[in-house]
Amino acid sequence: MTYSDELKGRFQASLMGNYGLPPVAVSHGEGRHLTDVDGKTYLDMIGGIAVSSLGHSHPAIVEAVATQAARLAHTSNLYLHEKEVELAEKLLELAAVDGKVFLCNSGTEANEAALKLVLLAGKASGRTKIVAAEHGFHGRTLGSLSITGKAAIREPFEPLGRDVAFVPHGDTDALKAAVDDTTAAVFLEPVQGEAGVVTAAPGYLAAARELTAAHGAALVVDEIQSGFGRTGAWFAHHAEGITPDVITVAKGMGGGVPIGAAIGVGPYAEALTPGTHGSTFGGNPIACAAALAVIDTIEREHLFDSVAALGAHLEERLADEGRIAQVRGTALWRGIALTEPVAAEVVAHLAANGVLANAVRPDTVRIAPPLTITPTELAEFCDKLIAALDEVQPAPGGRP
Template identity: 65%
Template sequence: MSNRAPLSNKEIKTRFEAALMGNYGLPAVPIASGSGVRVTDADGNVYLDMIGGIAVSTVGHGHPRYVEAIADQAAALAHTSNLYLHRGEVELAEKLLELVEARGKVFLCNSGTEANEAAVKLVLKAGKPYGRTKIVATENSFHGRSLGALAITGKAAIREPFAPFGVEAEFVPYGDARALAAAVDASTAAVFLEPTQGESGVHPATTDYLKAARRITSENGAALVLDEIQSGFGRTGAWFAHHAAAITPDVVTLAKGLAGGVPIGATIGVGKWGDVFGPGDHGSTFGGNPIACAAALAVIGVVEDEGLFENVLALGERLEANLADHPAVTEVRGKALWRGIGLAGADSAAVCDALAARGVLANPVRPDTIRIAPPLTITAEDVDLFCDILKDVLSTAPEGPNHE
């Protein structure tokens, strides 16, 4: 246990502003600890965690099996670098290929941005000898903040201040198969898609659109890269969201919920796409870290053994039914326990502030949308509690901008 003197919320915020860069602004809640689906701030206030570290805390906070796996691995071996190998990274890569239901190979890294960065390099290396230098992505997509991943991110407000990138990218409307077909040609190295766009407010693609994307890329010799960084690992009630469309992508990128909170990312190359990189083409000092791999294997084990897919699918339906026909809720998008709750005439930031004051953490992902992505271990009682508090808050919520 730490013998450091406790700090208040105010003290932590003051020191944060003085010591850290301003790219996040000032986060509202200094979290000190967590247990299950609840977290506690530095002043002792307890919150129902309905955002789960942005779809990261897959098995909740402090799950005994998860804690034991991390502690045991830290005691045995914390780091090897990529100069050496260890059993955990091999077992995790094998398991990921089993879960994606395809043969291939895996590159392990530290984040979703890095997973997509590796995917960009991979498809450009494969395509360049054939004049395939263009990447097609979608408007309002989010693939990361590094320059390569940002180059294919379809949110102009965060992309354009850092252009140019040295990556040729073309953006088409999400969900529009005709626009996608028109953009993909002999110069296209790959199409990057999220099966559900998370940062745009949780907008899922239809299975027909994903099947069309697979057909279009195959007919044109381009790779289909699916960014499952938020949608993967049970968030939609399956290991991967694309399984609902019964398609096999060429590359899959993962992160977030994969290791339940320990930084990790993965790029899966299916079939021949697993053999594109050769020695020296890419690397990561911390990628495949023993602790991160142990955490990921523990998360997979908990999800499998505790039947969490069945839980989140049932609770997703329960949440939808609970919020149905509420006058302040325009729609509940998404599936299972990854949802965008559209608001009528209320500002999402003000609503989330009011929720936090009532002991609930959620994310105002857009001015008219609240995003939730709680731990998959959440209970029906907690889902009902969230819905009750949200409906109560919405009955007195401040009006927001016109969201037409």
């Protein structure tokens, strides 16, 4: 029995079964690679689900976390500290909005805060209706779950006590039919990550902004997966030239350290008053230091310049592969749609050959590698993906 096998047994005996049994027991990471407890090394193409934006053990994050931990690890919300102020100011600068920030620990918590913002702001006019997209994902706590369009994870917990209308993602006409003067907010992802990295047609977010403004409703843009360079920009919605009322962020912002934020604009910046919301760990000094290090590194190393080029190279490399129906997404956030529902088998074959990816749907392999990935590492992924397809889904008469 390997140590991985032993650890998996202990995992099953001591942790709840909500994740099933993870296939790899990780020991440590460096750059774009993870090493398991038995010494096998993997190219990490999923990045902790779009979290490890600078890869693993990046010197800037290591230094920021160690320095801050030695200085001040925790304050609670009873006191303020320098790093949370610096981070809030920086987020407002990057988002290019006049607003205020609520700091928390995760994407789910950011969307919970956003729900409170829009419901408090709409309370005077009696607005309680929320409109969200089918197959969307906003979190698993009961509030964020109520606006999550993935029925399979929402329905076991219904009724959730909230007035929510779900519409097809990217369908402007359906959105127009659903939004009215009773609507408090529309929650949308610029790209639906958990649905398989599905991008709406250009102009969809702009249409949503115009529609919500016309009805006096808030537009909440969930940038939890898409933000912080995943699409080659700080925020995906900037491509539409819009200003949402609330922006939620997390994942890649901390580079592996848990942190999230809700950014409120205009009246949504002022909706929370003392006692309406809080978080013991929100704005933690260590997490804020890590986030500032991530932002500084992205800016200093001009990582966005390479992200778009690498994404284009990936598309070109896979364009003629007949068993790939489509490479969805942008830059280094991709859903590789297969012609057959064999994503789980492909991902298992990749892992056996030292590459970690995610079967986000039966027919879709999702990748979200560190923004620091090299062309050589990206080529390795493409080669091993095609080799996995050769093994799992051989083309008639051999390779196309």
